[in-house]
Amino acid sequence: MLSNNQVVESIFSDAPFEYPARILWMNRASDVVTLFTLHEPYKAPWSMRLSECEAMLAAEKLRMVTMRLPAFMLQSDEELSPAAKATRERGWNLIRPLLEGDDRYQIYFPGKFGAIVKAYAETVGKNKKSIFRLLYRYWTYGMSPNAFIGKFANSGALGVAREFVNGKKPGRPPKYLGEVVENSSKILTDEDKELVRIGYSLFKDNDVKHITDAYHKMLNHFYRAEIPSPDGSAGGQPLKYLDQIPTLNQFSYWGKKVFDEMDVRRGRKGETKWAMDHRALIGNAYHDLRGPCHRFEIDATIADVYLVSRFNRNWIIGRPVVYVVIDVTSRMIVGVHVGLEGPSWNIARHALFNAFTDKVSYCAQFGIAINPADWPCEHLPWELVADRGEMLSGAAESGIVSGLYINLDILPPFRADWKGTVERSFRTLHDLTQIKWQAGGIKTREKERGQRDYRLDATLDLYEFTRIIIKSVLHWNHHSRDPDRLSKVMIEQGVEPTPIAIWNWAAENNLIEANVRSREEVYLHLLPLQRGSVQAGGIFFKGMFYTNALDPSGKRSARARANGREAIDVWHEPLADYVWIKDASGEFVKCPLRGTEAKCKGMRVEEVEDMLAITGAVSPDTKYADLSSRVDLDEFIESTVATAVAEKEQVKVPMPKSAILKDIHDKRSIERDAERLRALAQAPGGELPMAPQAALPAQVTTQEYAGARGAEVISLLSRVGRGGVKK
Structure with a gap:
């Protein structure tokens, strides 16, 4: 199935596919597909019959290929410098009007591309060649705003100090080298900018009617000349001259630099009116959607069941958090995640990653075997509706909006009805899993006095509970019915009002306009x-x-x-x-x-x-036992050493150091042999184990029997007593 942003190439390099081409736009009603050739020098997009392209694909004259993204695009927003982000936004905002809006497809119509770009270039005051270059770059690098990040991977001289010789100064030379005769505007200092921020906040917080009123109040408070009045009073100081005060344009410019335009609009309108008339339009209906993958909703709930640990089932680990991602058009649950961390972006990104990737391998991790057709969802949407808690963070915005080009609609608080599709799915999943009736489940009523604490009945672990959720999701996708979702055409063709049936019907009729992104982009940003x-x-x-x-x-x-x-x-x-x-x-x-x-x-x-x-973790009792044992050990060591010192003093014989240090090796050998004989003497029975042998003649001495060395050891052992060597 062909989709926008896919790349096709000819197997035999036949015209017009001498080089790979990216699909920019398709229209089945008019049987046209617009493509862009990925080869320099880049040229304008061209069109052909969609049916002819599909026929070539079916005849294996064409094949779909995956283009590897360049290294400069494989960067998250955390890795980008502010300058790189500004460059990206500048390029994207310049061509964005051509690619969005109700008439965004006009640019792809055969014969209209050049005229539309020329007219737009005149409107924005840019050279049309600049617009052409930006569009070509956008289409070349996967139709992503990250295409406008500078390709500076091999630029610069990292670690090399710059030296400016012959008085040369860094930076470009001034544009005008002559003498300026007219009065120039004041060059604002950091102090001036701080005063502008204070003054502009009056306009931002709706404390004044117009921006000029805020400007006048700032001048009145901070830009009076310090000249005392004739009568010596503090009042009546005149305003400073024009070259000593910010202009109204400077006030407006730096105020907008400090405060975001939407923050200013929100502050002036007030929260209630902003939420009613000026917030991002979310919509609670599905009739205006283009089809599956147009809009996803994501939400989380804390399951009414307590779980135990897989490492030790005596450990109660609390209640899990269940995230669900659902397609608004078909009601298909496209992604799910069960975790232990509270609702946040860190866990929501796992649910989105699951929604955008293959489900066969995911289910296999939990011992559930499915076919790709059982859960055919691994697509990115164009819009994502979410709560404030998960998505009001820089990481969420950079990952979803800038990284994956998904429009993020964040709901205001206390408006769960605005994402009714996913909220209704939670109620159904709750009934399907029968969570509150499982061991460890939380009943509707609070525990009465004297009743058993339901947390003590916790039995399921995270793995088992996730299996239940996956099975419930599969049941929902295949068997939940909502006839109101069927269009007139669906009813005529006998489509079942189930999520899987609507999804498959849309796929068969090429109504799934997926937001195609590479594997690296999904991994990088989620x-x-x-x-x-x-x-x-x-x-x-x-x-x-x-x-x-x-x-x-x-x-x-x-x-x-x-x-x-x-x-x-x-x-x-x-x-x-x-x-x-x-x-x-x-x-x-x-x-x-x-x-x-x-x-x-x-x-x-x-x-x-x-x-x-x-x-x-170490309990107080364990910590005390360890500390007490260590103190006892230190006491034992000290007493043992003291006893040894005392015994040595008792048998100490005055002799030179050379005699003490003499024959250490021989003395060590005698001690080792003595230890061996002592160990044998302590064997069971208390006697040395002796093999049967003939009696020794009476005249045989110990030295003759054991040798000089053995006789010395035996003599030593005979004198070993409990308190030391016997005298």
Whole structure:
């Protein structure tokens, strides 16, 4: 199935597909598809019959290919400098009107491209060639605003100090070198800008009617000349001259630099009127949507059941958080995530990642086998409706809006009815899973006095509960019915009013306009990025060691062992089985859990963190026992040493140091042999185990029997007593 932003190429390099071409727009009603050739020098888009393109694809004259994104695009907003972000926004905002709006498809009509760009260039006061270059760049690099990030990967001289010789100054030369005769505006200092901020806040907070009123109040308070009046009073100081005060344009310019335009509009309108008339239009109907993947809704709920840990079922770990992502048009649940962390962007990104990726492998992680047709959802939407709690953060905005080009609609508080589709799905899932009737479930009424605490009945773990949720989602997608969702055409064609039936019908009729993004983009902007470290044992992250796939020889781990650990960026999924790191080209590489971490395999990251926290916690009793034992040990050591010192003093014989240090090796050997004989003497029975042998003749002495060395040892043992050597 062809979709916008896909790339096709000819297998035989036949015209007009001598080079790969990107699909910019399709219209089945007029049987036309507009493409852009990905080869320099770039030329205007061209069109052909959609049916002809599909026929070539079916005849295997064409094939769909995946274009690798350049390294400069594989950067998250955290990695971009403010200058790079400004460059991206400047380029994107310049061509954005051509690509959005109700007439955005006009630019793709055959024969209209040049005229539309020319007229637009005249409107914005730009050279049409500049507009052409921006459009070509946008289409070349995957129709993403990140295409306008500067390609400076190989530029600059990192670590090389700049030297300016012969009096040359850094930066460009001034544009005008002559003498300026007219009065110039005041060059604002940091103090002036702070005063402008104070004055502009009056306009922003709706304390004055017009911006000029705020400007006059600022001048009145801060820009009076310090000249006393004739009568000596403090009042009556004249206004400073024009070259000593900010102009109205400067006041407006720097005020807008400090305060966001939407913040100013919101402050002047008031929260109530803003939410009613000026907020982003969200819409609660599905009739105006283009089809599946136009708009997704995401929301979270805390399940009414207590869970136990998989490491120890006696550990109660609380109630899980269930995230659901649903397609508004079809009511298909396209993504789900069950976790332990409270509703936030960190857990919402896992639900979105699940919505945008393959479900077969996801279900297999929980022992559920499905076919791709059972849950055919791995698409990105064009719009995402969410609560303030999850998405009001810089990371959410950069990941969703700038990174994946998804328009983010954030709901105001206390308006859950504005995302009714996902709210209704929660009620249905709650009934399907029968959560409140499961062991550990929370009943509707609060526990009466004397009743058993339902938390003590917690039985399910996170893995088992997730399996229940997945099965419930599959049931919802295949069997929940809503006849109001059917259009006239659907009714004529006998489409069942279930999410899967509506989704499949839209796919068969090419009504799914998915927001196609590369695997690297999805991973980069949705997987949580955190810091790990390279250590002697591999990559250390969240208390676990992972095999470094980029270091098969182990040299980097050896260097970390010698020189100390090294920081490394790590992207991770909910399961702890593996993490992702980026190689030098910006591609993601999977690093599996090390074999020594078998106890963590198949576990969620939250579960591992809980386990490490619980097992690492020390109770007061344990801490006291350890401290008491250590004090007793110190006392025992001191008393033992004192006894040994006293015994040595009793048998000490004055002799030179040379005699004391003489024959240490021989004395050590005698002591070792004595220890061996002493150990044999302490064997069961209290006697040395002797093999049967003939009696010795009476005249045989000990020295003749055991030798000189043995006789010395035996003589020593005979004199060993409890208090030392016998006199």
